[in-house]
Structure formats: C-alpha cells, structure tokens
Amino acid sequence: MSIYVGNLSYDVTKEDLNEVFTDYGEVKRVHIPTDRDTGRMRGFAFVEMNSDDQEEQAISTLDGAEWMGRTLKVNKAKEREPRGSFNGGGRGRGRF
Template sequence: MSLYVGNLSYEVTQETLNTVFAEYGSVKQVSLPTDRETGRLRGFAFVEMSTDAEENAAIEALDGAEWMGRNLKVNKARPREDRGSFGGNRGNSGSRNRY
C-alpha cells in the first residue's frame, strides 16, 4: 500500500518528498507522475513507506500541513480504477459516434 500526496507544488522533487516523509519512517519509493503530453508534473505523488504505522504517522502529521506554499492532502492511496478503453460504447445501444 502507498500514500497519495496531493496539492503539491510543481517545483517538488523526489528528493524533497523523500526528505519530508523520512521524518516519519523508512521511505521505500516516491513516484511523481507526469503529464504524457507535456512532461510536466501533475501536482500529486505516491509515497510508499515500510510499515502501516509509518504511513499512519505521516498522514497524521502531514495531511493539511502547509508545505512549499500549499496545504498538502495526504491519505492512503486507493487502487486505480479500470477506466476501460478510450472512446468505447457509452450505453448508446451499440451506436457509435461519428466525427
């Protein structure tokens, strides 16, 4: 399981996130997703820590905390939803949109 960290500054790096979360335990991995088209950070990250207790300590301390000019949102990450294929049938009785 990992933590979702939202409302991040676009100036954040893996190193700075690692430093902040290391205060609450052992950080196993930091992931900073980027936009596929622009390569720009998307404003959130995932942080994986060694134990649930460490994750809970980080949530308790950092959720709502101000960091780099923003109030962080930190919680347990939810599993990614299966969004299906792009442009699929949206309940139109088999009809397709034509462009």
C-alpha cells in the same frame, strides 16, 4: 499500501518528498507522475513507506500541513479504477 500526496508545488522533487517522509520512517519509493505531453509534474505524488504504521503516522501528521507554500492533501492512495473498454464499457448490450 501507498500514500497519495496532493496539492504539491510544481517545484517539488523526489528528494524533497523523501526528506519530509523520512521523518516518519523508511521511504521505499517516491513516484511523481508527469504529464505525458509537457513532461511537467501534475501536482501530486505517491509515497510508499516500510510499514503501515509509518504511513499512518505520516498521513495523520502531514494531511493539511503547509509545505512549500501549499496546503497538503495526504491520504491512503486508492486503487486505480479500471477504465472502460473501447466498446463503451459494456453498456447497451442486447440493444441491437
């Protein structure tokens, strides 16, 4: 499982997130996506912890907490939705 952390300050670093989440257990990985054109952080991150119990505790405590001047949105990360194919995602089949 992975934790989604949204509404982050654009100044946050992996080290900042690691420090906050370490209070709830061992952090396995922190990923901060960046915009591919600007290289700037996109305002959210993903944190993976050692156990589901640790992640649940971090989510319940940090969701809605204020940090670095922002109100955090923290929840279980959802699986990435597959994007449609280049042919329109299969819509319109048999309509030729």
